[in-house]
Amino acid sequence: MDNFIFRNPTKIYFGKGMENSTGEAVGEFSHNILLHYGGGSIKKTGLYERITASLKSAGVTWTELPGVMPNPRLSLVQEGIRICREKNIDFILAVGGGSVIDSAKAIAAGVPYEGDVWDFCENKAVPEEAIGLGAVLTIPAAGSESSNRAVITKEEGQLKRAFGSDLLYPDFSILNPELAMTLPPYQRACGIADMMAHLLERYFTNSSPVELTDRMIEAVLKTVIHNGPSVMMDGDTYDAWAEIMWSGAIAHNGSLNTGRLGDWATHQIEHELSGIYDVAHGAGLSALFPHWMRYVINQDLKRFVQIAVRVWNVDQNFKSDEETAYAGIEALEQFWRSLGLPTTLSELGIPGDRLEEMAGKCAGETEKPQGQFVKLYKKDVQAILEMAL
Amino acid sequence: MDNFIFRNPTKIYFGKGMENSTGEAVGEFSHNILLHYGGGSIKKTGLYERITASLKSAGVTWTELPGVMPNPRLSLVQEGIRICREKNIDFILAVGGGSVIDSAKAIAAGVPYEGDVWDFCENKAVPEEAIGLGAVLTIPAAGSESSNRAVITKEEGQLKRAFGSDLLYPDFSILNPELAMTLPPYQRACGIADMMAHLLERYFTNSSPVELTDRMIEAVLKTVIHNGPSVMMDGDTYDAWAEIMWSGAIAHNGSLNTGRLGDWATHQIEHELSGIYDVAHGAGLSALFPHWMRYVINQDLKRFVQIAVRVWNVDQNFKSDEETAYAGIEALEQFWRSLGLPTTLSELGIPGDRLEEMAGKCAGETEKPQGQFVKLYKKDVQAILEMAL
Numbered sequence: 001m002d003n004f005i006f007r008n009p010t011k012i013y014f015g016k017g018m019e020n021s022t023g024e025a026v027g028e029f030s031h032n033i034l035l036h037y038g039g040g041s042i043k044k045t046g047l048y049e050r051i052t053a054s055l056k057s058a059g060v061t062w063t064e065l066p067g068v069m070p071n072p073r074l075s076l077v078q079e080g081i082r083i084c085r086e087k088n089i090d091f092i093l094a095v096g097g098g099s100v101i102d103s104a105k106a107i108a109a110g111v112p113y114e115g116d117v118w119d120f121c122e123n124k125a126v127p128e129e130a131i132g133l134g135a136v137l138t139i140p141a142a143g144s145e146s147s148n149r150a151v152i153t154k155e156e157g158q159l160k161r162a163f164g165s166d167l168l169y170p171d172f173s174i175l176n177p178e179l180a181m182t183l184p185p186y187q188r189a190c191g192i193a194d195m196m197a198h199l200l201e202r203y204f205t206n207s208s209p210v211e212l213t214d215r216m217i218e219a220v221l222k223t224v225i226h227n228g229p230s231v232m233m234d235g236d237t238y239d240a241w242a243e244i245m246w247s248g249a250i251a252h253n254g255s256l257n258t259g260r261l262g263d264w265a266t267h268q269i270e271h272e273l274s275g276i277y278d279v280a281h282g283a284g285l286s287a288l289f290p291h292w293m294r295y296v297i298n299q300d301l302k303r304f305v306q307i308a309v310r311v312w313n314v315d316q317n318f319k320s321d322e323e324t325a326y327a328g329i330e331a332l333e334q335f336w337r338s339l340g341l342p343t344t345l346s347e348l349g350i351p352g353d354r355l356e357e358m359a360g361k362c363a364g365e366t367e368k369p370q371g372q373f374v375k376l377y378k379k380d381v382q383a384i385l386e387m388a389l
Numbered sequence: 390m391d392n393f394i395f396r397n398p399t400k401i402y403f404g405k406g407m408e409n410s411t412g413e414a415v416g417e418f419s420h421n422i423l424l425h426y427g428g429g430s431i432k433k434t435g436l437y438e439r440i441t442a443s444l445k446s447a448g449v450t451w452t453e454l455p456g457v458m459p460n461p462r463l464s465l466v467q468e469g470i471r472i473c474r475e476k477n478i479d480f481i482l483a484v485g486g487g488s489v490i491d492s493a494k495a496i497a498a499g500v501p502y503e504g505d506v507w508d509f510c511e512n513k514a515v516p517e518e519a520i521g522l523g524a525v526l527t528i529p530a531a532g533s534e535s536s537n538r539a540v541i542t543k544e545e546g547q548l549k550r551a552f553g554s555d556l557l558y559p560d561f562s563i564l565n566p567e568l569a570m571t572l573p574p575y576q577r578a579c580g581i582a583d584m585m586a587h588l589l590e591r592y593f594t595n596s597s598p599v600e601l602t603d604r605m606i607e608a609v610l611k612t613v614i615h616n617g618p619s620v621m622m623d624g625d626t627y628d629a630w631a632e633i634m635w636s637g638a639i640a641h642n643g644s645l646n647t648g649r650l651g652d653w654a655t656h657q658i659e660h661e662l663s664g665i666y667d668v669a670h671g672a673g674l675s676a677l678f679p680h681w682m683r684y685v686i687n688q689d690l691k692r693f694v695q696i697a698v699r700v701w702n703v704d705q706n707f708k709s710d711e712e713t714a715y716a717g718i719e720a721l722e723q724f725w726r727s728l729g730l731p732t733t734l735s736e737l738g739i740p741g742d743r744l745e746e747m748a749g750k751c752a753g754e755t756e757k758p759q760g761q762f763v764k765l766y767k768k769d770v771q772a773i774l775e776m777a778l
Contacts, residue, residue: 001631003404007561008397014648015392172396212612212632212639219604226600242390243601246648250601255644259403259635 001259002207008254010146011172014246016238018176019136022051022093023058025172029132030091034084035062036104037095038069042138045182051095051136063087068096071153071160071274071281072103077117080107084131091132094170098142098151098194098281101135105150105168108133121152121161130167136174139183140245141191141282143198143252145173153275159361160275162267175249177241185232189339190282192228195248196221197285199256201267203307204373206300207260214306217256220247221311225335232339265371266292269381272358279348286341287348290333291387294326296374301325345388355385390648391596397643399535400561403635405627407565408525411440411482412447414561418521419480423473424451425493426484427458431527434571440484440525452476457485460542460549460663460670461492466506469496473520480521483559487531487540487583487670490524494539494557497522510541510550519556525563528572529634530580530671532587532641534562542664548750549664551656564638566630574621578728579671581617584637585610586674588645590656592696593762595689596649603695606645609636610700614724621728654760655681658770661747668737675730676737679722680776683715685763690714734777744774 013021026033035055042048055062065080083089084107094104109127110117119125137145144150149164180188203217224247230240250256269292270284297304301321308314308328317323333343342348359382362370369375376384402410415422424444431437444451454469472478473496483493498516499506508514526534533539538553569577592606613636619629639645658681659673686693690710697703697717706712722732731737748771751759758764765773 001404001628001635003407005400005402007400011394011396012647013394015390018392209628209632211615212609212636215608215612216605219608220601223601223604239390239598242648243598246390247601250644255639258401259631 001210002261004258006254006258007166008146008169009171010169010253012146012249013172013174014176015242016176016178018174019047019050019179020054022136022174023054023056023060025174026055026060026091026093026134027058029134029171031060032087032089033060033062033091033093034080034089034107035064035093035095036068036080036100036107037064037066038097038100040066042095045179047095047136047138047179062093063089068100068103070099071278072099072106072151074118074152074154077103077106077110077152080104081110081117084111089131091134094133094135095138097137097139098144101137101144101170102142102150102152104133104135105144106152109165109168118152118154120163120165121154127165127167130165133168133170134172134174135170136179137245138179139187139191140177140180140241140248141194143195143248145170145175146249146253148254151271158275160271162271173249175245177238177245180231180241180245181237186340187280188231189341190280191248192224192231192244192339193282193286193336193341195244195251196224197266197282197289198251199224200289201264202257202260202262204263204296204300204303205260206373210260213256213258213260218307218310220251220256223247225311228335228339261372263371263373265374265376265381268370269358269362269384272362273345273350276354276358277348277350279350283342283348286336286343287345288384288388290329290343291384293329293332295380295384295387297325299374304328345385352386352389355382355389359385390599391650393647395643395647396555397535397558398560399558399642401535401638402561402563403565404631405565405567407563408436408439408568409443411525411563412443412445412449414563415444415449415480415482415523416447418523418560420449421476421478422449422451422480422482423469423478423496424453424482424484425457425469425489425496426453426455427486427489429455431484434568436484436525436527436568451482452478457489457492459488460667461488461495461540463507463541463543466492466495466499466541469493470499470506473500478520480523483522483524484527486526486528487533490526490533490559491531491539491541493522493524494533495541498554498557507541507543509552509554510543516554516556519554522557522559523561523563524559525568526634527568528576528580529566529569529630529637530583532584532637534559534564535638535642537643540660547664549660551660562638564634566627566634569620569630569634570626575729576669577620578730579669580637581613581620581633581728582671582675582725582730584633584640585613586655586671586678587640588613589678590653591646591649591651593652593685593689593692594649595762599649602645602647602649607696607699609640609645612636614700617724617728650761652760652762654763654765657759658747658751658773661751662734662739665743665747666737666739668739672731672737675725675732676734677773677777679718679732680773682718682721684769684773684776686714686718688763693717734774741775741778744771744778748774
């Protein structure tokens with residue numbers, strides 16, 4: 001196990017009706033906030049009314065900044081920073097999924113920073129302070145509700161980049177599984193792929209031994225695999241959604257990568273995809289991950305055998321680790337297909353003509369590789385993209 | 390899954406040599422602290438010197454209060470409170486196992502409280518503030534390094550009682566598995582029993598469904614069962630100790646009882662044992678838990694089957710849930726015996742003459758039952774104690 005330092009201070013309010021505690025939760029931090037959300041679905045579902053009623057009753061006033069799109073844009077972040085400075089706002093309430101929360105995190109770090117907030121994404125600066133931040137989660141997927149990271153897209157150059165800081169952990173996050181039940185099926189499936197990818201990125205590590213976190217990641221994966229098909233249905237799916245929503249937060253809250261270094265190349269490759277093609281992050285991940293796995297399988301074949309047997313219940317062929325390991329990858333693909341997710345780029349409508357460009361944006365030819373489990377250079381990334389076509 | 394609110398703010402420093410960061414960690418909070426420890430073993434191992442050197446280099450001054458004994462005493466807590474008030478100390482550094490950390494927690498809550506700190510143990514008051522607290526852990530067992538609870542023994546009446554408050558989460562805890570490697574074998578085994586008991590108390594619940602936390606508890610149990618025998622050996626056992634030490638913290642940090650209500654009767658019964666006989670808490674738990682399990686097995690037989698199959702790899706008898714469930718309990722007993730732990734009271738030298746007295750102190754005849762999974766009254770507690778003889 002690697003040495004580590006870990007602290008996740010986010011306060012989780014979990015369960016039915018918890019969004020009615022929003023005002024009380026916000027009021028512990030501020031009474032003059034930015035209310036940040038997406039395209040307005042929260043108005044259709046009635047969530048907007050419940051939240052603003054709760055804010056009002058707690059004496060909290062707010063300025064609204066809607067309009068966050070999937071793959072949240074730098075320009076809206078910059079507008080949020082301007083508004084917060086102008087109105088002396090010191091707390092942001094994000095109501096939505098990972099994109100809204102990520103956008104709020106970038107605003108929170110940007111308000112006290114004198115330079116351009118994009119500097120954080122280019123490692124030119126590190127956040128030294130941030131204003132407060134809370135979230136009401138509507139889409140279990142990104143795990144941003146309990147993580148210290150954010151992903152932002154810069155329109156110019158179609159660049160999608162992540163940055164992180166312990167200052168970005170939300171002060172609180174409100175998770176009511178009922179709020180996820182109105183999501184369209186494709187978005188539910190994409191969320192499942194996203195949280196599974198967060199678990200897989202952590203699972204593939206050269207840190208050794210890491211038995212406890214291996215087993216805990218496997219536990220969360222099995223729970224997601226068991227409950228995923230249930231939340232694709234209609235009807236009373238609260239219990240299954242509760243498992244999925246809490247799994248999505250735990251997958252990305254940092255506890256499962258204590259003492260181990262995850263890979264994260266697939267996420268970075270996907271960022272190039274969705275930076276250009278604006279596909280859903282989870283769908284990009286499901287189209288890439290199995291191919292990445294086949295490309296790197298010989299780095300630690302036994303680890304692929306372990307996940308096949310323990311998570312996918314593959315009947316182990318003790319004479320052939322290869323057969324067992326590949327059967328695990330096939331089970332993953334089959335599971336994602338059963339949810340209606342793509343496992344190739346073609347299914348996403350992505351053609352083969354810009355693979356080299358994406359590979360080049362993602363990794364250098366001899367420097368700046370992606371990935372920790374296996375270091376991938378441009379030619380490797382291009383090969384994986386070609387396999388994924 | 391039950392609704393819940395969860396926040397664990399303890400910052401964990403984990404790994405080799407981490408105790409050398411003590412001064413830096415403390416310095417974020419205070420430069421005038423109480424250094425609280427036990428019987429002086431930290432001087433023999435050299436830990437005392439490393440920690441005080443680290444404090445000195447960070448400009449931290451300290452007042453020492455050694456002498457914490459297993460089952461920490463109220464009188465020493467009261468002395469600690471007096472010293473902190475007298476010297477305007479606002480932070481306690483606990484160096485030791487659960488007893489030292491629990492004693493420090495009681496002091497931390499007692500300093501700003503006008504009444505007697507024992508009030509918290511009798512539910513006559515709830516801590517409303519507390520001074521700061523950090524820990525350097527030397528015994529993986531109690532989980533107090535990352536929990537919000539403390540257990541204190543009042544000499545008068547031989548009463549051992551727990552209290553809790555989110556104010557009691559340590560600000561930080563330093564976990565270096567190397568520090569556990571000098572423990573005597575019996576103490577290692579008692580620690581393993583203690584952390585397993587924390588997992589079992591959480592496992593047996595009527596909250597349903599709770600798949601994610603079931604699977605995560607199982608993951609931690611399997612890790613402890615796999616690594617427990619290794620840490621009983623001498624030689625280079627760092628890797629196994631790392632799994633055990635982090636398991637012990639996670640077992641009790643609150644994350645594994647999110648959305649579920651654990652039982653905790655066995656802990657309360659054990660408090661009566663060790664209140665009178667001063668046995669090691671872990672040994673008391675190993676002597677009681679299997680008997681509690683047999684007494685309550687029909688509350689949810691399927692849950693006992695689940696743990697038998699998933700954790701103990703019992704070959705399931707699909708025609709007999711009883712056989713499968715009991716085989717799981719026997720596997721637990723066998724495991725504990727293999728570590729040299731008692732599974733009866735007789736092995737602890739506890740005679741049968743005060744069982745009724747202990748049962749009466751623990752639970753009422755028709756009110757104040759113990760346990761959430763199954764409510765136990767005096768006659769039930771007495772029956773379990775008799776089974777355990």
